[in-house]
Amino acid sequence: MAWMLLVILAHGAGKDEGLEGRYRAFTTESYKEAGLNALLVEANAVAQDLQLKEKPAISAKDVTEAHISTPYWSDVAGYFGVLYTSNYYYSVSTDNGLSAIGRRFGRYDEFMKGSVR
Numbered sequence: 001m002a003w004m005l006l007v008i009l010a011h012g013a014g015k016d017e018g019l020e021g022r023y024r025a026f027t028t029e030s031y032k033e034a035g036l037n038a039l040l041v042e043a044n045a046v047a048q049d050l051q052l053k054e055k056p057a058i059s060a061k062d063v064t065e066a067h068i069s070t071p072y073w074s075d076v077a078g079y080f081g082v083l084y085t086s087n088y089y090y091s092v093s094t095d096n097g098l099s100a101i102g103r104r105f106g107r108y109d110e111f112m113k114g115s116v117r
Contacts, residue, residue: 027070035068036060039083042098043090050101053087062086 040058047054055062068081080092084104091100 024072025070026072027068031071032068035081036063036066036083039066039068039081039090039092042092043083043085043088046090046098046101047088052101054085058085 037060040060040063043054044058046052047058048056062085063083064086065084066081067083069077069079074080074096078093078095078097080096082089082091082093084090087104089100089102089104090098091102093099
């Protein structure tokens with residue numbers, strides 16, 4: 001299927017914004033799963049190195065939220081994805097490398113409910 005998309009793009013049909021948009025958004029469940037596994041490897045290494053208050057081995061069951069970018073955005077913008085546990089978030093958003101780790105204090109929407117009056 002990917003080779004068909006490449007053939008279409010090579011023949012100029014990619015100039016259609018609809019096709020270009022679909023190309024940017026194209027991903028598969030296998031890619032998302034492999035991406036999550038790669039993020040887990042990075043998160044586990046960093047959590048151990050920094051002695052973060054995380055489980056000794058973060059697993060997919062410990063992930064509360066995750067976003068894995070499409071291959072297009074990973075290649076073009078260097079944004080690969082982010083995963084959240086109940087304690088921290090791990091972001092791979094610059095040059096496809098781990099670029100941010102942050103402490104979680106709860107969900108953003110819960111925070112906003114308490115601050116808006």
